[in-house]
Amino acid sequence: MPQTVRRLVSNMPRSKNKTQFVCESCGNDTPKWTGQCSSCAEWNTLVEMRVDALETHTRAWDVAPINDAEELSEISVDQVPRLETGSSEVNRVLGGGVVPGSLVLVSGDPGIGKSTLLLKLASDVARVAGGVLYVSGEESAAQIKIRAERMGLSGQGVFLLEATDLDRVIMEVEARKPKLVVVDSIQTIYNARLEAAPASVSQIKECTRLLMGWAKSEGVPILLSGHVTKGGDVAGPKVMEHMVDAVLYMEGDPISSWRLLRSVKNRFGSTNEVGVFEMSSSGLTDVEDPSQAFIAERRDDSFGSVIVSIIEGSRPLLTEVQALTNPSIFGTPRRVANGVDFNRILVVCAVLSRQVGLPLATQDVVINIVGGMRVDEPASDLAVALAIASSVQDVPVRHHMAAIGEIGLTGEIRRVPQLDRRVQEAARLGLKFCVVPSVGSESVVPPKGMELLPVETLRQAIRASIGVSNVLRTSDAVES
Numbered sequence: 308m309p310q311t312v313r314r315l316v317s318n319m320p321r322s323k324n325k326t327q328f329v330c331e332s333c334g335n336d337t338p339k340w341t342g343q344c345s346s347c348a349e350w351n352t353l354v355e356m357r358v359d360a361l362e363t364h365t366r367a368w369d370v371a372p373i374n375d376a377e378e379l380s381e382i383s384v385d386q387v388p389r390l391e392t393g394s395s396e397v398n399r400v401l402g403g404g405v406v407p408g409s410l411v412l413v414s415g416d417p418g419i420g421k422s423t424l425l426l427k428l429a430s431d432v433a434r435v436a437g438g439v440l441y442v443s444g445e446e447s448a449a450q451i452k453i454r455a456e457r458m459g460l461s462g463q464g465v466f467l468l469e470a471t472d473l474d475r476v477i478m479e480v481e482a483r484k485p486k487l488v489v490v491d492s493i494q495t496i497y498n499a500r501l502e503a504a505p506a507s508v509s510q511i512k513e514c515t516r517l518l519m520g521w522a523k524s525e526g527v528p529i530l531l532s533g534h535v536t537k538g539g540d541v542a543g544p545k546v547m548e549h550m551v552d553a554v555l556y557m558e559g560d561p562i563s564s565w566r567l568l569r570s571v572k573n574r575f576g577s578t579n580e581v582g583v584f585e586m587s588s589s590g591l592t593d594v595e596d597p598s599q600a601f602i603a604e605r606r607d608d609s610f611g612s613v614i615v616s617i618i619e620g621s622r623p624l625l626t627e628v629q630a631l632t633n634p635s636i637f638g639t640p641r642r643v644a645n646g647v648d649f650n651r652i653l654v655v656c657a658v659l660s661r662q663v664g665l666p667l668a669t670q671d672v673v674i675n676i677v678g679g680m681r682v683d684e685p686a687s688d689l690a691v692a693l694a695i696a697s698s699v700q701d702v703p704v705r706h707h708m709a710a711i712g713e714i715g716l717t718g719e720i721r722r723v724p725q726l727d728r729r730v731q732e733a734a735r736l737g738l739k740f741c742v743v744p745s746v747g748s749e750s751v752v753p754p755k756g757m758e759l760l761p762v763e764t765l766r767q768a769i770r771a772s773i774g775v776s777n778v779l780r781t782s783d784a785v786e787s
């Protein structure tokens with residue numbers, strides 16, 4: 308090298324640390340700071356992240372393997388057995404157990420029962436498959452021991468690590484080679500090589516990336532728990548949800564003992580599958596027959612209550628829709644919806660007012676789905692409408708009856724998918740009548756002891772299930 312050039316090179320300033328900016332809302336990377344994220348248009352969400360720190364990793368599992376491209380038809384897949392979790396409900400939600408090497412995020416409100424569920428899974432897997440490492444960044448080992456005692460778990464094969472430093476976690480997993488790793492929670496884990504604060508977007512993104520690298524290279528599944536924001540999203544970047552293989556949300560009414568585990572993303576199974584648990588004084592237990600549990604306390608003679616048969620993931624479920632109507636003391640009547648889409652309630656109320664003639668303009672309407680369930684299927688419209696009609700008229704619906712059907716704006720009852728399975732579930736639990744849409748009911752053969760009441764309009768449905776009150780009689784006269 309000529310002398311002048313060498314001198315030039317040695318005098319060049321050493322490259323500065325590169326920085327980039329990551330949006331805390333959507334995870335978008337950009338080299339320049341701007342007030343507004345160019346991807347999600349949120350303001351003041353870009354945070355600084357140092358890139359040089361990310362590039363210093365040289366561990367074997369952190370370096371992406373270099374493979375040649377293969378033709379899809381040539382690729383053979385070894386069927387790796389899934390890890391049984393010991394809970395039939397969790398297995399159902401995950402599509403048959405935990406897939407080796409997968410990263411599963413369990414998220415939910417504080418205190419809903421994430422740590423309780425993870426400890427139960429850790430203990431069950433340890434009993435069947437071998438050692439499990441439970442990394443806790445939130446609670447001390449003593450606190451976890453107290454929880455385990457409360458849940459009646461011996462804790463054999465479950466190794467607790469109180470740590471928040473990712474390096475410490477990786478050292479332990481590499482040394483111990485567990486069959487399953489639980490990290491409670493991902494927001495508490497940080498990588499010391501990043502300057503960003505723990506729980507910041509860059510920390511969560513980077514720690515998830517490194518844990519995923521380890522899980523994939525070792526074929527060991529990792530269960531992460533994650534906090535949610537006020538809005539119900541996983542705290543931290545949305546990109547974390549894209550990175551993991553499955554996202555499970557734990558939800559439920561904190562004052563009821565039912566807990567639902569819902570899969571909103573699953574690379575190895577169907578989504579929208581729901582597992583049902585009961586939180587008792589001794590931990591979480593699977594609810595084997597949720598339909599039975601949800602309608603167990605229902606009284607047949609109470610007005611404003613209707614049983615609906617919904618499809619959750621791959622199974623039909625019965626639950627109770629309750630409505631309470633009350634004369635409004637304000638000029639504008641109030642509508643309250645728990646477990647049902649608010650706008651759907653507005654539509655059902657509008658159809659009841661205009662097409663049936665129910666005087667809802669002066670009534671507050673409160674709708675509640677028993678058991679903390681969320682019922683977003685249009686097939687539950689009819690049950691909601693009948694519950695409101697039953698409450699307005701102070702008349703209970705027929706005993707042992709379920710209602711299934713979507714309501715159109717002209718008051719017609721529309722076809723619903725999988726009607727036969729819904730009817731069968733109602734019959735299994737001893738119901739005797741099912742109000743169903745006329746369209747599509749011809750092909751359904753009702754089980755023994757079950758009578759179908761096919762209806763074409765909401766008015767017919769009310770007549771079939773509640774009878775005719777004075778209110779309806781007046782408008783019926785207009786119709787006929």
Ligand code: TYD
Binds near residue numbers: 416421424457
């Ligand atoms: P936890 O698993 O700590 O919730 P998260 O990790 O989602 O914040 O659950 C805490 C709640 O569960 C707390 O309110 C007490 C209740 N609980 C029971 O009712 N029974 C039990 O056996 C346990 C362990 C907890």
Ligand code: MG
Binds near residue numbers: 421422423445491
């Ligand atoms: Mg917890």
